[in-house]
Amino acid sequence: MSEKLAPRIAVVEDEEGLRDTLGFALKREGYRVDLHADGLAAWKACERELPDLAVLDILLPQMDGLELCRRLRALSERLPILFLTSRDEEFDRVLGLELGADDYLCKPFSMRELLARIKVLLRRAALAGQPAGGEDEGALAAGTLRLDLKRYQASCAGQPLPLTVTEFLLLAALARHPGHVKTRAQLIREGYPFDSYVSDRTIDSHVKRLRKKLADAAPGADPIETVYGLGYRLRV
Amino acid sequence: MRPLLRFFSRIGIRLLLFNLLLVFLPVWFFLYLGVYERQLLEAQERSMVQQARLVAAALGEGGELEAATATALLHRLAQRTEARLRVVDRGGHLLADSAALGPRQPALTVDRTASRYTEPPPGSREARSRPLYRLGAALYRLYEHVDQSFSPPEAPADPDVFYAPGRPLLGREVREALAGRYGAATRTTRGGQRSLTLYSALPVASGGQVVGAVLVTQSTYRILRALYEVRLDVFRIFLVSLAAAALLSLYLSGTIARRLSRLRDEANRLLDRRGRLTGSFRGSTQLDEIGDLSRALAELTGRLSDHLAATESFAADVAHEFKNPLASIRSAAELLAEVEEPEERRRFASLAEREVARLERLLSAAREASVLDAQLDAEPTEAVDLAALVGEVVEGFRLRPEVAARSLDLKLERPAEPLFVRGRPERLAQVIANLLDNALSFSPDGGTLHIGLGWQVRQRLWIVLAVLDRGPGIPEAHLPRLFDRFFSHRPGEAGARAWHTGLGLAVVKAIVQGYGGEITAANRPDGGARFEVWLPALAGL
Numbered sequence: 001m002s003e004k005l006a007p008r009i010a011v012v013e014d015e016e017g018l019r020d021t022l023g024f025a026l027k028r029e030g031y032r033v034d035l036h037a038d039g040l041a042a043w044k045a046c047e048r049e050l051p052d053l054a055v056l057d058i059l060l061p062q063m064d065g066l067e068l069c070r071r072l073r074a075l076s077e078r079l080p081i082l083f084l085t086s087r088d089e090e091f092d093r094v095l096g097l098e099l100g101a102d103d104y105l106c107k108p109f110s111m112r113e114l115l116a117r118i119k120v121l122l123r124r125a126a127l128a129g130q131p132a133g134g135e136d137e138g139a140l141a142a143g144t145l146r147l148d149l150k151r152y153q154a155s156c157a158g159q160p161l162p163l164t165v166t167e168f169l170l171l172a173a174l175a176r177h178p179g180h181v182k183t184r185a186q187l188i189r190e191g192y193p194f195d196s197y198v199s200d201r202t203i204d205s206h207v208k209r210l211r212k213k214l215a216d217a218a219p220g221a222d223p224i225e226t227v228y229g230l231g232y233r234l235r236v
Numbered sequence: 237m238r239p240l241l242r243f244f245s246r247i248g249i250r251l252l253l254f255n256l257l258l259v260f261l262p263v264w265f266f267l268y269l270g271v272y273e274r275q276l277l278e279a280q281e282r283s284m285v286q287q288a289r290l291v292a293a294a295l296g297e298g299g300e301l302e303a304a305t306a307t308a309l310l311h312r313l314a315q316r317t318e319a320r321l322r323v324v325d326r327g328g329h330l331l332a333d334s335a336a337l338g339p340r341q342p343a344l345t346v347d348r349t350a351s352r353y354t355e356p357p358p359g360s361r362e363a364r365s366r367p368l369y370r371l372g373a374a375l376y377r378l379y380e381h382v383d384q385s386f387s388p389p390e391a392p393a394d395p396d397v398f399y400a401p402g403r404p405l406l407g408r409e410v411r412e413a414l415a416g417r418y419g420a421a422t423r424t425t426r427g428g429q430r431s432l433t434l435y436s437a438l439p440v441a442s443g444g445q446v447v448g449a450v451l452v453t454q455s456t457y458r459i460l461r462a463l464y465e466v467r468l469d470v471f472r473i474f475l476v477s478l479a480a481a482a483l484l485s486l487y488l489s490g491t492i493a494r495r496l497s498r499l500r501d502e503a504n505r506l507l508d509r510r511g512r513l514t515g516s517f518r519g520s521t522q523l524d525e526i527g528d529l530s531r532a533l534a535e536l537t538g539r540l541s542d543h544l545a546a547t548e549s550f551a552a553d554v555a556h557e558f559k560n561p562l563a564s565i566r567s568a569a570e571l572l573a574e575v576e577e578p579e580e581r582r583r584f585a586s587l588a589e590r591e592v593a594r595l596e597r598l599l600s601a602a603r604e605a606s607v608l609d610a611q612l613d614a615e616p617t618e619a620v621d622l623a624a625l626v627g628e629v630v631e632g633f634r635l636r637p638e639v640a641a642r643s644l645d646l647k648l649e650r651p652a653e654p655l656f657v658r659g660r661p662e663r664l665a666q667v668i669a670n671l672l673d674n675a676l677s678f679s680p681d682g683g684t685l686h687i688g689l690g691w692q693v694r695q696r697l698w699i700v701l702a703v704l705d706r707g708p709g710i711p712e713a714h715l716p717r718l719f720d721r722f723f724s725h726r727p728g729e730a731g732a733r734a735w736h737t738g739l740g741l742a743v744v745k746a747i748v749q750g751y752g753g754e755i756t757a758a759n760r761p762d763g764g765a766r767f768e769v770w771l772p773a774l775a776g777l
Contacts, residue, residue: 017564017587021571024580086559107563111570 007052007122008032012042012068013084014060022055025111026118039063043071053080053122055114056101066099073100078128080121084109103164106202113194120152120165127151142175142234143223159217166191167210170203174224174234183231207232247496248489255481259474276459281420281434284319284452288438291321291450295440301325301448306332319454323440326414326448328404369464372471405451413437413449432456495526499533506537513541553722554602557738561591561598601737605721608743612663612750619774620661621654622699626689629668633676642681646672650689655699656774659751667747670740671703671767678707678765697773698753706764710757718757719745744769 009031013019019035026033034051036042040062046054054072056065069081083104103117127150138150144157152168154161163171173182173190182190184200191206192198211224225235243249294309295301306323310332313321321334412419419437433455440448499517508514519534520527568584568591575581630648633639639646657664675685686704691697710718717723722738748755753771760766 015560015564017591018560018567020587021564021567021584025567025571028575084563086556086563107559108566109563111567 006030006032008034008049009118010034010036010042010046010051010054012036012039012055012060012065013057014038015057018084021111022114025115029115031118037061039065039068043068046072047075050076050079052125053082053118055082055084055118058083058085069099069101078125080125082114082117082121101164103166106198110194113192116194117165124152124165128153140172140175142178143236144218144221145171145175145223145234147172147175155217156214156223157218157221161213161217163210163213166206167213169193170206171210174232178234179236181227181230181233187231246489247493248485251488251492252482252485255485256478259477259481273459273463276462277434277456280454280456280459281436284434284436284454285418285438287319287321288436288450288452291323292438292440295323295448295450296442300442301331301440303331307337310334311337319452322405322451322453324405324410324449324451326446328406328410328414330405331448366468368471369468372467407435407437409435409437410449410451413439413451414446415439416441416446419449492526495520495522495530499526499530503533513537513544516541550602550606550721554598557598557602557722558595561595564588564591565595598737601739605739605743605746608746609750612747615660617658617660617751619656620659620664622657622664622701622771623650623653623655623689625661625664626650626668626687626701629665629672630687633669633672639676642679644676644679644682645684646687647684648687648689651691655689655691657699657751657771658774659747659771663747663751667744667769668701670744671701671769674740675703675705675707675765675767679705680707683707691773692770698770699773701769701771703767704760704764709759709763710765715757719755 009026011019011022011026011033013022013035014037016037019037023033023035034042034045036045039060042056042060043063054069056068058065060068065083069083072079072081080103081101083101084107085104086107102121105114105117138148140147140149145154146156147154147168149172152163152165154163154168154171161171170187170191173187184203187203187207188198188200191203207224211222214221214223223235225233227233291309291313295306301323310321310323313334321332322330323332325331407421409419409421416439419435421435423433423435433453435451435453437449437451439446440450502515502517505515506513506517516537517530517534520530522530565588568588572581572584572588575584627648627650630646634646672685672687679685683706685706686702688700688702688704690700692700714723719741721742723742745755748769748771751771753769755770756768758766758768
């Protein structure tokens with residue numbers, strides 16, 4: 001950040017109070033921030049100049065967050081997009097991720113959590129552009145799974161896995177000790193290091209999606225095993 | 237015991253028993269109370285007396301009775317009568333006997349079997365010997381056996397005093413007749429048959445003196461035979477009725493009991509194990525009461541599931557609406573802990589306060605909206621003059637400082653006469669105020685609001701309240717959701733979400749529908765929105 005211009009983050013949020021605090025907190029972290037109250041204005045601004053990361057609400061006036069996400073994704077494959085949602089129905093989440101969002105947080109979220117996610121997403125985006133470095137200690141392997149802890153990239157049987165930050169953290173937690181059971185509480189700590197408001201069911205839905213992505217990449221393999229009454233573990 | 241009780245309390249079984257009982261009733265009276273038998277015996281006695289009277293009248297002309305005259309008369313007459321006629325003199329000596337005149341000739345008009353009393357008709361099979369009759373008789377004897385063990389034994393009938401040839405005929409009835417009275421006797425016929433012989437004797441009077449008597453005897457065998465036939469027919473009818481009653485009962489239980497148990501099955505499937513509504517009644521197309529019941533149940537479950545869905549979505553809506561202010565408060569609190577600058581700290585503190593106030597407002601609005609339906613049903617309504625009420629509410633709005641500050645103009649058009657609707661005045665005032673609030677918030681400064689009140693006839697008389705503004709109008713896509721709870725669309729309005737709960741129009745709709753009315757929203761062709769509230773006019777006022 002010092003040698004280059006600070007990353008520019010577009011925040012699209014119609015809640016005035018939230019927009020205010022988000023803008024303040026991001027600026028304090030040294031980012032350049034564009035604040036937008038409605039989807040259409042945000043789209044026009046992003047079309048003119050693409051930001052380095054977008055934080056979107058789903059319910060927005062003029063143009064909703066899902067449509068905005070679709071258009072931004074069409075504009076750029078690499079742009080990290082993070083959703084802020086207030087509906088915890090699976091529908092909105094899945095749709096947000098299927099549209100190509102990189103991560104999402106449920107309201108009311110922790111500001112520290114959000115900042116951490118943004119940092120990870122930005123680093124991942126920056127590293128993705130560079131060629132992979134030599135064999136370093138930041139790699140994990142379990143079966144056909146390969147995880148690059150630095151770049152937040154994972155692959156299964158040679159196929160790249162398009163994971164969100166949360167999914168990556170959960171998979172990494174499981175892959176660090178294959179065969180060991182991780183309880184949901186442990187997984188919450190790993191997946192959401194700053195947020196204590198996440199429920200067990202959130203972990204379940206993340207694992208469900210993780211399994212689907214693994215199955216898409218390597219059909220037939222089901223490396224994540226449910227241990228009833230306890231949690232999950234990676235098959236050895 | 238319990239399964240038996242259950243079996244007999246089934247509607248189908250009850251119908252069957254009831255119908256069978258109905259069949260038994262007439263049989264009981266007709267067959268077993270002997271009504272018919274008595275009637276037949278009376279008719280026979282009457283006809284015997286009639287014959288005796290004719291003979292007595294004919295013989296009474298010539299003074300003392302003579303055997304030759306009597307025989308000649310009987311000869312002419314008796315061979316065409318069914319009864320045996322005998323004429324005796326004062327001493328009971330036989331003068332003439334129709335039975336001594338040879339076989340009787342068939343009657344002129346009625347072709348009866350030309351038999352004597354005890355001979356069964358040749359060729360025709362006797363009713364008593366038919367298996368069907370025997371079955372009925374066996375059942376009857378069973379009944380009699382049971383019946384007799386409850387009733388005292390009857391005195392046996394007189395034995396048949398057989399009038400031997402050559403001896404004076406001085407039975408009880410003949411003595412009565414010779415004494416100048418009508419005499420009658422009943423004697424059981426010998427021969428093991430359960431048949432009786434009726435004896436009737438009439439005096440023959442000549443010149444005020446009894447000169448002899450006419451004795452008519454006839455066996456009841458004919459009657460009994462006729463009775464056997466009737467009994468057989470009745471038994472036959474009884475069996476057919478029994479079958480018909482059983483079939484009808486089965487059919488009835490099919491159309492009633494089976495459909496009721498289908499309803500019961502549907503009711504059982506209605507809730508799952510956790511008590512959640514999973515199905516609904518299908519509703520029958522039959523026009524009878526069970527069809528009505530099934531339709532009523534179908535409507536009931538439909539409305540129940542609507543209500544449950546509304547309640548569930550309401551909870552989800554409320555949770556959703558709460559998350560935005562909560563997110564603001566949480567982030568403001570986190571920043572307060574980290575930020576040092578007093579000015580920024582003040583800013584976040586006031587932001588948190590503002591959002592808390594908003595949460596409170598949301599809470600009370602949600603509470604109000606959630607109990608609104610129940611309250612609307614419970615509170616008493618009265619006749620409200622909507623014209624006067626609209627005038628008051630609009631006047632109140634004109635006095636609001638923001639209206640003056642934004643130089644808004646409120647134009648009210650209403651008829652001079654009162655327009656009555658049924659409702660609570662404060663609820664109706666809330667409808668008007670919420671519509672005006674909505675219109676004001678969308679109006680540009682210096683704009684004009686039109687409020688119109690009138691009536692329309694559409695199947696019935698309606699009172700129509702229209703509120704028209706010159707705001708941006710309603711995007712077409714939002715029209716269907718406009719009256720949804722928490723739906724709020726306020727483009728380009730800073731802090732709009734903070735002040736408007738998105739419940740105002742939802743409350744208006746709930747009240748209007750609660751009073752049997754409808755609300756519509758549309759865009760005016762020359763810009764702005766038009767809201768119309770239709771309320772049923774109160775008839776007779």
